[in-house]
Amino acid sequence: MHYELTTIQARKVAYEYAKSLSSKYSAKWEENKMAGKEWMYGFRRRNPELSLRQPENTSAARSLAFSKTSVTEFYTNLKTVFERHPLTANRIFNFDESGAPEGSLGAANKIGWINSDIFVSVLKYIQKHTLCTKDNPILLLCDNHESHVSLEAINSAKENGIIYRSFPPHTSHRLQTLDVGVFIPFKSKLKITFNNWHIMNPAKALTIYNIPKLVKIAFFELFRAKNITSGFNKTEIWPLNELTFSNEDFAPTKVYTSGNVEHVSPTQNVAEDLSAPTPLPSVSDICQPSTSGILDFLEVPQESTEQTMNSALITYDDELQRFNLDACEPDALNN
Numbered sequence: 001m002h003y004e005l006t007t008i009q010a011r012k013v014a015y016e017y018a019k020s021l022s023s024k025y026s027a028k029w030e031e032n033k034m035a036g037k038e039w040m041y042g043f044r045r046r047n048p049e050l051s052l053r054q055p056e057n058t059s060a061a062r063s064l065a066f067s068k069t070s071v072t073e074f075y076t077n078l079k080t081v082f083e084r085h086p087l088t089a090n091r092i093f094n095f096d097e098s099g100a101p102e103g104s105l106g107a108a109n110k111i112g113w114i115n116s117d118i119f120v121s122v123l124k125y126i127q128k129h130t131l132c133t134k135d136n137p138i139l140l141l142c143d144n145h146e147s148h149v150s151l152e153a154i155n156s157a158k159e160n161g162i163i164y165r166s167f168p169p170h171t172s173h174r175l176q177t178l179d180v181g182v183f184i185p186f187k188s189k190l191k192i193t194f195n196n197w198h199i200m201n202p203a204k205a206l207t208i209y210n211i212p213k214l215v216k217i218a219f220f221e222l223f224r225a226k227n228i229t230s231g232f233n234k235t236e237i238w239p240l241n242e243l244t245f246s247n248e249d250f251a252p253t254k255v256y257t258s259g260n261v262e263h264v265s266p267t268q269n270v271a272e273d274l275s276a277p278t279p280l281p282s283v284s285d286i287c288q289p290s291t292s293g294i295l296d297f298l299e300v301p302q303e304s305t306e307q308t309m310n311s312a313l314i315t316y317d318d319e320l321q322r323f324n325l326d327a328c329e330p331d332a333l334n335n
Helices: 007-020 027-032 037-046 058-065 068-084 116-130 151-159 177-200 211-222 225-235 247-254 330-334
Strands: 092-094 138-142 162-166
Touching: 007 027, 007 037, 007 151, 068 162, 068 247, 116 138, 116 151, 116 162, 151 162, 177 211, 177 225
Parallel strands: 092 138, 138 162
Antiparallel strands: none
C-alpha cells in the first residue's frame, strides 16, 4: 500500500504492534500510547534505507507524483494480486468518500474526515455485503489516507479476506476510476455553474438553499453511464493493462528530475523534536509523499544530481509483502 508515515504515526503503530504481541515496553509507551523517541532513532539506525523528507506544496507534489516508476509499481502489484487470487470484475471494489448512493454507510466525526475507527466499520460493512472470506477474497482499491494503516484495520482486512491496495499519493486524478470519469469533471462543471450564478446574481451570497438546484445541473450532465464507463476504460484496472499510460503521460514529471532532494540521515539531527508535527514532504520525480508530513520509507539515494527511489509498499495480503515492525530488535522495545 502506497502510504508513508509521520514519525508520530510510526511510533503509534510500533506501540500498537508491541501491545498486540504482549511484548515488554516502557511505561512511557503506555502513558503516551506510542513508542518513545529513542526507539524511533534506534529503528532508523537499524533501517538506514528509511529517510526523513522535507515538504513541498501539494500542487507541486501532484505534478511530480504521476511518475512512470510509481504507476508501473502500482500496476505490477495489481498484476501480482490477479495472478495469486481468482478475482473477477464483480470482486473488485472502488472505495472513496464521495457521494451517497443507495445503501451507503453513514458515519461522521468532529473533524469531518474519516478516521481509523470509522474505516474499520467500513471494512466490516463491506464484508457483510460482499460475503468475502479468506477463500473468496475481494480487492478493495482506495486512496492512501492515514486511517487505512491502523493495526486494527490491517487485522480486520486480513481476517475477512479483503485485499486492499491504495493508489500512489497524489495520483488519484489519473488512477482513481471514479475521479477520472465522474468526480473531477463534476467538480469542474460545478465551479462553472457557481460562477454563472454569481454573474447572474450580483451582490448576492450563495447559500445552502441554492446548492441543490445548481448541483442538479452538473449532476445530470455528468453522472451518466458513458462517463462512468469511460473512467474504467481510461484506467484499465480491469481488464488489467499495464501499458495504459504512455511516456507522454509522464512527461510533466521529467521537468523536475534534475533537482536535488535534501535527505536526513538516520543519525543526523538526533536532538530534533519528533513530538512536533512533521512538515509537509518534498518530492523527487519518483517519490510521492502524501499531503501530510511523512516519514518516507524509501531507498537511500545515490550520490547523483538525479534522484531515483522506490515508493514504500504496505500490503495486507498474506502472500505479498506485508507491513511489519519485526525489524525491531527485542531490546529496543524497552526504550
